[in-house]
Amino acid sequence: MAPARAATLTLLVAFTATRAYAADIRYLAPPGVAANEFPSPRRPVAQIVSPRRAAEEHRDALDEAGQIARLLELKPGMTVGDIGAGNGYHTVRLSYLVGPAGSVVAQDVTRDFLVELAKRTELMKLTNIRFALGEAHDPRLPASSLDAAILVHMYHEIAQPYAFLYNLVPALKRGARVGIVDLELPTSKHGTPIELLRCELAAVGYRAVVTYELAGDGGYLAVFSPPEGAARKSPRDIVACRDRAGRR
Numbered sequence: 388m389a390p391a392r393a394a395t396l397t398l399l400v401a402f403t404a405t406r407a408y409a410a411d412i413r414y415l416a417p418p419g420v421a422a423n424e425f426p427s428p429r430r431p432v433a434q435i436v437s438p439r440r441a442a443e444e445h446r447d448a449l450d451e452a453g454q455i456a457r458l459l460e461l462k463p464g465m466t467v468g469d470i471g472a473g474n475g476y477h478t479v480r481l482s483y484l485v486g487p488a489g490s491v492v493a494q495d496v497t498r499d500f501l502v503e504l505a506k507r508t509e510l511m512k513l514t515n516i517r518f519a520l521g522e523a524h525d526p527r528l529p530a531s532s533l534d535a536a537i538l539v540h541m542y543h544e545i546a547q548p549y550a551f552l553y554n555l556v557p558a559l560k561r562g563a564r565v566g567i568v569d570l571e572l573p574t575s576k577h578g579t580p581i582e583l584l585r586c587e588l589a590a591v592g593y594r595a596v597v598t599y600e601l602a603g604d605g606g607y608l609a610v611f612s613p614p615e616g617a618a619r620k621s622p623r624d625i626v627a628c629r630d631r632a633g634r635r
Contacts, residue, residue: 471541
């Protein structure tokens with residue numbers, strides 16, 4: 388086969404494969420409550436600049452995934468949402484942890500990130516992963532589908548945090564936990580001060596359970612339980628927290 392024709396066929400196969408992956412990336416649930424029903428954050432929102440936070444070798448050396456799994460008591464058979472999955476550092480490791488009886492929902496608002504992650508997990512022959520496209524105000528996840536959700540080094544990038552947190556609640560099973568990992572830095576510098584984080588989640592009705600300090604430069608892991616029953620506020624009753632002070 389002529390080199391030019393071979394190159395053309397290679398490009399065609401790659402293009403077709405990319406289109407196939409993209410077709411699998413979709414919303415898994417109908418829209419939740421619209422963003423305009425909620426207040427906007429009264430602090431900066433960091434831009435999404437990369438699908439990864441740091442080299443995977445560095446994160447493995449700190450046992451980042453292991454720490455989070457142990458502290459959140461993640462177990463085989465669970466369904467865990469990796470919210471803001473990016474390049475899938477946690478998605479891949481959670482896939483092995485929950486095993487064939489469990490599943491991982493890799494969610495992100497950037498379709499290209501999910502397309503690349505779908506390619507990666509297929510090469511690794513991981514079959515217990517679903518991919519969920521979300522919106523800035525709504526993760527678009529099926530009702531009562533998650534035993535736990537993790538948001539790792541991405542909370543400060545959520546453009547509509549009150550709407551997003553509110554629309555996440557229906558996807559969480561009774562007794563589910565939400566683990567948020569971030570740095571004690573201003574949101575403009577890709578972190579979230581812990582008091583501000585607690586205030587914003589409390590504004591939506593989440594209850595702070597416990598906060599852990601992670602090894603090295605891993606930041607903190609803050610664990611929350613979602614609102615239930617009377618604690619489920621109306622969007623119009625949510626009051627945005629003030630920047631930095633973490634108070635309304």
